[in-house]
Amino acid sequence: MTDQSSNPEKIIDVQWFTDPLCSWSFAAEKAIGEFKDTMGNRIVFHHRMLPLYQLLDTFLAAHEMKAPSEFASKVRKASKATGVEMTTTPWEKGIVPKDGSILSKWVLAALSIDPVKGDQYLRQLRRAFFVEGRDLTKTGSLRDLGEKVGLDPEILEKLSSxxxxxLQLESDIKKGSEEGVSVRPTLVMVNSGGDRIFIGGLRDPELFIHAAEVLISEA
Known part of the structure; x- marks a missing residue:
């Protein structure tokens, strides 16, 4: 039997469009983790940051809302639909970043230092926000979470700004636009022949795995 991982044609490129503050992405963490563990070295996985918003006031206005506390209902809806418990404390207290792209930049900085620790950092950010209800508007909190996963907070902060x-964030946003991504999270998989599968908004690991297996078999 030939080891597929040794054949470049049998390795697929995977882009995961997401955002640290996206409740649906938080709910999909278990599914994407199972997918990555199952596929192993048969995929090349890329986190793509697609900020939930850049200017908070503009974002809220687009939802016909005036205060962050009003957005808490959206988080409760996601929690109820997915069965994943989430606190709405940050939204209710208004302790959310005025510029949502800041967290995306910290995640990209962490990933650039160490992809594994960067992935852990993203999950720690989400846990802090959706489970612990922590204030992520404070630079100290972002540094502490980086140190927790073994990243140098000084380097992390410097890179993030x-x-x-x-430019990496701009590139991720551009890629999302080119792929037609309109929801978070979205999984885009491409094999060596250019065949692609686009899965937007769903969080079924078996679906992810099956789609990847089909792309590999068709390469």
């Missing part, structure tokens, strides 16, 4: 990470 640097030009390379700003």
């Amino acid at each position: 640097g030009e390379s990470i700003r």
Whole structure:
């Protein structure tokens, strides 16, 4: 039997469009984790940051809301629909970033230092926000979470505000637009032949795995 992982044609490219503050993405963490564990080295996995919002006031206005506390109902809806418990404390207290892209930049910075620790950092951010209800508007909190997963907080903070990470975020947003991504999370998989599968908004690990297996078999 040939080891598929040794054949570049049998490895597929996976892009996971998400955001640290997206409740549906938080609910999908278990599913995407199972998918990655099952597929192993048969996939090349990329986190793509697609900020839930950039300007908070503009974001709320688009939802016909005036205060962050009004958005708490959206989180409760996601929690009820997915069965994943989530606190709405940050939204209710208004302790959410004025610029949502800031957290995306910290995640991209963490991923650029170490992909594994970067993935852990993203999950720690979400746990802090959706489980513990912590205030992520404070730089100290973002540094502490980085240190918790073994990242140097000084380097992490410096990178997060640097030009390379700003350009990376712009690139991720552009890729999302080119792929037609309109919901978070969205999984886009492409094999060596250019065949692609686009799964938007769902969180079924068996569906993810089956789709990837089909792409590999068709490569």
